[in-house]
Amino acid sequence: MLxxxxxxxxxxxxxxxxxxxxxxxxxxxxxxxxxxGAEVGSLGLALLGASVGLAVTAxxxxxxxxxxxxxxxxxxxxxxxxxxxxVLALSQSTVQFGLTLIALGASVAAMDVSMNVAAVxxxxxxxxxxxxxxxxxxxxxxxxxxxxSAAAAQxxxxxxxxxxxxxxxxxxxxxxxxxKIPGGVGERHREEATERSNVLKSPVLxxxxxxxxxxxxxxxxxxxxxxxxxxxxxxxxxAAGAYAYAGFSITMALARWFGEPIQRTLGPHRLLAAGGGxxxxxxxxxxxxxxPAAGYLGFGLAGLGLAFSFPVVMDLASETGKRADGxxxxxxxxxxxxxxxxxxLAGPPIVxxxxxxxxxxxxLGFVALVTALIIPATWLARRAAxxxxxx
Numbered sequence: 072m073l074x075x076x077x078x079x080x081x082x083x084x085x086x087x088x089x090x091x092x093x094x095x096x097x098x099x100x101x102x103x104x105x106x107x108g109a110e111v112g113s114l115g116l117a118l119l120g121a122s123v124g125l126a127v128t129a130x131x132x133x134x135x136x137x138x139x140x141x142x143x144x145x146x147x148x149x150x151x152x153x154x155x156x157x158v159l160a161l162s163q164s165t166v167q168f169g170l171t172l173i174a175l176g177a178s179v180a181a182m183d184v185s186m187n188v189a190a191v192x193x194x195x196x197x198x199x200x201x202x203x204x205x206x207x208x209x210x211x212x213x214x215x216x217x218x219x220s221a222a223a224a225q226x227x228x229x230x231x232x233x234x235x236x237x238x239x240x241x242x243x244x245x246x247x248x249x250x251k252i253p254g255g256v257g258e259r260h261r262e263e264a265t266e267r268s269n270v271l272k273s274p275v276l277x278x279x280x281x282x283x284x285x286x287x288x289x290x291x292x293x294x295x296x297x298x299x300x301x302x303x304x305x306x307x308x309x310a311a312g313a314y315a316y317a318g319f320s321i322t323m324a325l326a327r328w329f330g331e332p333i334q335r336t337l338g339p340h341r342l343l344a345a346g347g348g349x350x351x352x353x354x355x356x357x358x359x360x361x362x363p364a365a366g367y368l369g370f371g372l373a374g375l376g377l378a379f380s381f382p383v384v385m386d387l388a389s390e391t392g393k394r395a396d397g398x399x400x401x402x403x404x405x406x407x408x409x410x411x412x413x414x415x416l417a418g419p420p421i422v423x424x425x426x427x428x429x430x431x432x433x434x435l436g437f438v439a440l441v442t443a444l445i446i447p448a449t450w451l452a453r454r455a456a457x458x459x460x461x462x
Contacts, residue, residue, distance in 0.1 A: 076248065078192075078193055079197065079201070080251070081248045081251035081253070082205060082253060083208045084248050085186045085208075085252065086190070086209045086212065087208040087211055087215070088149060088212060088241055088244055088245065089209055090208065090209035090213040090214075090320075091212035091215050091216040091241070092152045092153055092156065092179065092212075092237075094215065094316065094320060095219060095233070096159055096216075096234070097216075097217070097316065098216060098217040098221065098317075099220050099224070099233065099234075099313075100118075100296075101299050101302050101309050103162065104299070107164055107167070107168050109165045109168070110427070111423050111427055112427035113165045113423075114299075114423055115420045115421075115422060115423015115427075116420055117165040117166075117169040117172065118169075118172065118295050118420075120170060120172030120173040121179075122413075122418070123176060124175065124177035124178075125176040125177070125180040127180075128176070128177040128178075129180045129408045129412055130405050130409045132144055132185060132405070133188075133402055133404060133406075133408070133409075136184060136185050136401045136405075141185040141253070142253065142254030143254070145186055146252060149249075150242060150245050152241070153237060153240075154238055155171065156175075156237055157234045157235045159175060159230075159234065160231040160233075160234045160235075161231070184405055184408050187404050188401050188404060190385075191404070192253045192254075193253055200334065200386070202382040202385055203327040203331060203383070204327060205382070206327050206378075207323075207328040210321075210323040210327055210374075211324045211328075213320035213324075214320035214324055217314075218313075221310050221311075221313035222310075224309045273403075275387075275455045275456050276388060276406060277410075279384045280384075280388075280406060280407045281410070281444075282347075282445050283380065284414045285442055285444050286381060286384075286411070287411040287412065287413075287414025288414040288441050289354065289373060289377055289442040290414075291414060292354075292422055292434075292438045293319045293370055294316060295418070296426075296431065297312075297315040297370050298313050298315055299431070300312075301366055301367075303431060305363045305366050306363070315366060315370045318374065319370040319371060319373060321371075334383070339383045339386065339387055340449050340450075340453040342379050343380060343383055343445060343449040344450065345376075346377060346380060347442060347443065348446055349373075349375060350442045351440070351442040351443035351445075352372060353371065353373035353375070354370075354438055357435060358436040359436070380445065385407065388403045421434070421437070422434040425437055
């Protein structure tokens with residue numbers, strides 16, 4: 072069976088694994104916060120560590136993938152990320168927690184960039200709009216990770232026991248699929264790697280990156296704070312709180328998996344704008360209606376609305392850097408990914424800081440407003456794309 076595994080399936084499994092790693096630790100934030108004795112303010116600063124690792128590593132990984140292809144980076148990061156989970160469970164202070172998250176964030180960033188480059192290789196080889204389905208793999212992985220976390224919390228497993236089991240599973244999966252992961256070709260001419268890139272001069276690319284930025288802030292808020300929000304603001308237990316991110320993940324995964332016809336019908340820009348509006352409405356519902364059901368529904372609507380933000384932006388960004396020979400786009404993906412990760416960088420301390428001086432309700436309302444900015448950013452990106460390139 073493994074011999075017949077296609078590069079498309081292997082790439083999908085990597086997206087699945089990445090989402091599972093993220094969903095596993097993010098959904099155990101309440102237990103980890105209790106273990107290290109962190110309140111929302113200090114916890115927000117500790118969570119900043121993951122975003123620092125993400126933002127610093129993403130452009131470096133993009134440059135390596137541009138020259139050498141994605142396979143080596145993807146395999147190495149897919150092995151390292153699960154191994155860092157039990158290290159995270161060793162944390163006994165917010166400082167240790169934050170430092171370990173820097174390493175985990177760096178590994179996840181390398182994995183994220185390289186798996187998107189691998190996905191672009193498959194998309195171009197098959198000439199199909201498969202990026203949303205690959206990102207559905209990440210969402211299904213997040214669902215698996217969050218459901219596993221809920222089950223572990225229900226069974227009163229410590230984070231260490233839970234994360235050790237998750238690490239073993241992750242290592243086995245990576246070992247089984249490693250040979251089938253597509254590598255890409257890297258840059259056809261090595262001297263191209265030393266040329267100054269023009270990606271920083273592209274208004275379209277910066278506007279697409281701003282869409283990814285707003286989406287990342289919203290998605291990061293759902294991942295890092297949904298469980299804690301339901302526990303502390305809506306009175307749910309740890310296990311029930313973890314289901315908030317599970318609902319967010321499953322609506323996102325289903326939309327991505329079945330949404331290819333919708334993307335063809337609406338087009339990428341209309342889909343981005345409509346999704347941003349729906350996500351903002353869902354987060355606003357969660358923040359303003361003080362009943363648990365509204366919280367679960369709101370996070371589910373946010374997952375549905377944000378489903379296409381990353382895959383569609385990645386598709387559009389990679390196309391801006393595509394060369395005549397079919398290669399290229401790695402650096403554009405790296406730029407958009409780096410800007411998006413600044414959303415994860417800014418999100419945790421902003422949400423934690425606002426919650427510290429007010430409440431998680433207020434901070435989540437702020438995230439809803441940020442998410443609504445996807446609509447004008449998408450409109451401007453569409454308008455800029457229609458403008459003739461300056462000579």
